Amino acid sequence: MIRAIAAALALASVPLGGMALARDGDAVVKALRPAVHVAGTPQIRWTVAERLATYGVAGTSVAVLRDGKLAWARGYGLRQAGKSDPVTTETMFSVGSLSKVATAAVVLRMVDEGRLDLDRNVNAYLKRWKIPESPLAKGHVVTLRRLLSHTAGLNVHGFPDFQPGDVLPTILDTLEGRAPSRTEAVRMVYTPGTQFRYSGGGVTVEQLVVEDVLGVDFETAARRYLFGPLGMRRSTFAQPLDPGFGDIARAHGSDGKARALPRGYEAMPETAASGLWTTPSDYARMVAAFIASYRGARGAFLSRPLAEQMMAAVAPGPVGLGPFLDGRGATRRFHHGGSNDSYRAWMEGNLASGNGVVIFTNGADGARLYPEIRRAVAVTEGWPDTGVAEVPALSLSAANMSEIQGAYRIQALAGAIGERMRMSLPYPLIHVAVVDGVLRIGGRPGGGEALVPADRSNFVHANDADRWVEFVAGDNGRIERLILRDDLAAVEAVREP
Template structure:
């Protein structure tokens, strides 16, 4: 671990619960003093309501709040890990400290490492991104799908989640549970816990996150190389970067040592007697890695993209970091931003572990976050905010809502039913076709406040936090709603927006419009213009 002395200083600050001012930006010379402040006093939420003071939380305090025993982080500057450290313990109730080499399960972050394995095979001419993957597989094939036009699935589609294949994610397996083979997973046969992985729409027409598609990718890798993913990833990725402890082996053998154990929402050890679950869907969610080594992987991708590394060719790295329409993902990672804020990232969530990484392609900065508690998803976000603030790119600044008068007449008529306009091209709807796939929305007003959710499913509603009189944050879905009030004062539609996608919903049964007495301007019945 680099900067071991700094890590000890930071740990001391953490143990004393130091508090203070917001973290400053990391100096351009790679100094790490502000990282001390970021983790010791700079954790924060993503959204604050009007009038709420900005908290300055310590990592120690938030770990206690979320009941998360252990955390590891790494920070990159110019494509190199300049800081890596562990905090807390691998197992609650012990003194087994987490360090930068502690192994954590990283959930769907696995998909990006699997993608890098595939892209190495593409670079070697062993896989073509745009060839039918059924032509590569000898152990299993995507079954015929009657009624689906153009059923050809390619590696480019598998990596970008545009394949049209089913199964979003997978369940964990406890010690003692029998693990399925890859073919059993693909066919959804016991002991696999998932449905069969099958085509449900024409490949290439819609963005739909599919862990099932990534398992097809794994089958391609194994059939092309004649080895397991464990061996293929070691040869194509881990050995090239120096990731000596990282592995797709499942269940992870205890002999590897220095493993962050799994904890439930109360911070208690779970998945006994071993202390961690197994993830037989290896390419989709089975990677075990450390802050040091995942940081090195992120750095290798950054340097390849910038043309100063040899892990991937620059051309291949650029392809990896280019959006595949109609989604917003590249060949493995999620992508966002432009210019100096251009970034690639991915989060991972298994039952007892939450992880994530982010890399800035222009500057070469980045970070890795690993945790070992069921409640740590919120903690991961707060750490992400602190590290992003410290790096100083302004990618995800604090969002402050505004106070609207509950009795104001303008927003009073937002309530109603809105139906998706399916005529909006899927290229624009993008990721929302997957994570916000509702055909009809209901906006309700209660005590002056609004909520939004799918029609007929009140338990799925999200509060709407006002950003302007017409823009609201639906925090549950991490999307923004924009109400469209026309020149006659009538709310006719709303848009659901993210930085990379937009869906359009038309209001049902909008207030009637009539002509005034002179037959001139249309007005709303019962009200003014």
């Protein structure tokens, strides 16, 4: 398998616009690394082929932006495990929730055109279905601004994929939660504007708004407002993907084996939320268009005032009008991850530098791979935020670790952190445990992610240099609480007796 992937790596570099790209792609090939480096220990490096094999991912494709322009793109590995077809820059991938940012682009183009208003009750636009009235509304309405920022009060986090031969639900089936849909009905579950709750159901409402206003299906709308204007010729929301596109990355499970055979890929009928098929180069064109719009470039994709709104978080969450946002100054970036059953994807753009990266994978464990590729790109491209934490060598005694371990109950924080930047965690208790001499943190006893000490109080997640844990002692000298930090977000948890 490794030999086949290595052969594919040698074949997969394809020039864009006559530019030789192998130099840049090759720099990344051998530069993958952990998120944390402990001073005085050997520098660990991996190749793309090694990590594809480690995670059972057949292939990946990458596009990189410099100063708002596509600098290089490269495919690595195979379209399907056991076959010989390499991933190229033309290979199409399912990108999961990266679809939501593309959907936001369509909506915002319609706002610029005057066909939609960000702050109008969306029921005024809907013809085939309405958001049911609810006592939870309390005078607040569902608007496009709230839908785009996941603060609209709606449920349904995400959607499962459908196998070849399955009957696909219509958009109304999905909204009503009726067969063949596999999720509950989309309904209001909290007062709009008062909480952040990620909602694929809300994005499905966005889709219906677009379709009902234009009188066309979402694929046609996307071609008119997004794919056509940006030259995204290898992109589609149509479900299932037409095999005629050719050069398609096939689906793989966490065991590394091909899925959804004989076709080789699933269908994602909730198109606006999770149905986009595209290439990194096509998607990077959209990322570049956002950056150019934010900078006020002449003839840009979006008006500058609207692009600035897109890139500002909508309280009480960390999301703007489509993308997640973090960092500040030179590290200010917009980003989003994507996760369908057999594909994982990542995109980000830096608003200050114009740099960015788009990474697609065709494996269920691709989310373990793309952070490593992102770090390799950041280092080789000279970004200020490499995603790598350098910490001093520090050995904790068994007594030190024993003092820290235990269960901590999540609390609401007061002030600005509590209102705007509190992280949303799926469990009420955080468990810290020592497992085989390693401190681990997670939602279940005895498991979770490894922590690396930076000092006696602060620890960084071994696989994510942006995530830190601070253990805080009380006036009796004993650890009584912890604070989880992820960029500007934070949440406090108090130790259980």
